[in-house]
Amino acid sequence: MSKLPIAVVIPTKNEGLNIAEAVKSVIGHFEAVVVVDSHSTDDTVKIAEDCGAEVITYTWDGGHPRKKQWCLDHVRTDLDWILLLDGDERIGPGLLAELRRLFADPDAPKPAAYDIPLGYWFSGRRLRHGYTIRKRSLTDRTRCRYPEVGDLDAPGIGEVEGHYQPVAESVGSLRGPIEHQDLDPVTAWFERHNRYSDWEAWLEHHPEVKEQVRRVKSRQGQLFHKAPFKPLVSFVYMYVYRRGFLDGRAGFDFALAMSFYRWQIALKSREARSL
Template sequence: MTPITGVVITLNEEKQIADCIRSLFRVCDEVIVVDSLSQDDTVRIAEAEGARVIEQAYLGDGPQKAFGVPYASHDWILALDADERLDDDAVTCIQSLGLTDPSTAYAFRRKNYVGHHWIRAAGFYPDSVARLYNRTQAGYEPKKGHAAVKAPKVEPTGTHLHHFTYHDLKHWIERINQLSSRDAWAMKDRGVPASNWAPALHALTATLRKLILKGGIFQGSDGMTVAMTTAFRAYMKYAKLNELYENERVNRQA
């Protein structure tokens, strides 16, 4: 089997990181953890599980995920988030891949969970993400917001990752608060302007997309929950973007 390096970024992931590293070691020869200066036991646990830890203040999603890649011993990189695990079918698939074409990245279908409940509604499944790639021809785009792997070719494997997205609905809302702050910061960095209309407009667009285009209106409470939380995140990231500009203006005048 072609050697693979696993890479994962963390911030206060003491409850998740051990299982993530163990999952990566099912197919990887080494695991690199890029930690954003965690205040809990993430680093200690990661090292105890056999990972190499590199500490780096958070640079944004894409840059942070790319930061550990030059430290890898191998060109083939398997990137997981701390709350992701390889399903058995993905392990079998990866072990059977020849990995002879560095221009091809491989995508997996994520099973997104809230607690123990697998959410299939409104586009939550199949949620295809490229995770296995060769660093000589592919890598994460340099976006500070949510970033994806860019490669000349992406081949779907049809196999799965378990994505333990949220512990429960309370955690879902807490994560929206965190992620919308990250999104607002990234948008401001890109020069996206403030707009009083943007929060409501994007929330409405997100609602229609999830309920109508993704069929959430026909998918019961899961479909409605996905639509409402997606709309809430869209609203809050643009509202927070406006707040960033307002705070900047006030600070200049002070």
């Protein structure tokens, strides 16, 4: 079976528990599978190489471009299409089949990017209801670019672009999900979101940058950006409106964790205002 004319690029740092599943889900199906690693101190690089991926070392210089845009600029530039996967994500058979249909005719017109739903796992269980995020993970690098927002001095994010999408002149949607199944313990989730909340709280005190970020978020993200009482709205939206209660204890835990994340942002923002 021919390989898809897409470079799968997996940015990593210390993804030793996850990287094997990510690489195995795409190796042999795509023209290139490249892990772009930021000096991992665990066995991420060895595992990725043993699974058949090419590994490139990335060193951030503190400016633009950040890591994902650097990948668009430098990794396998002989291939226009690039699929960015996180180290804890993998491709399922449904999405793989959809991509094969999409690229069966290489000359057929296509939009500049595709939004792909995430199949999200939390505390060991696949969430079927409360989580509705779509990621602009598949892009034609010649027609897409991550924006350079003014948050280089913000805490919590560092080398990787924040919670915003690449800008594309036209966007399509795919139905098959990317499976986001983090095998790290749940403490890693809280550690990451503690850092993310530092960034979000910083934005609250830099309104021009906050507006830059809002404009390049997903439509859902833009709407939530303006919502009042975000901790309560977040919980009600995920657990009640999106019927997260049907996911059992995991649905409740995730809705509560995301509400706590929103509360952290508000609390850190108020603290910064009082200093």
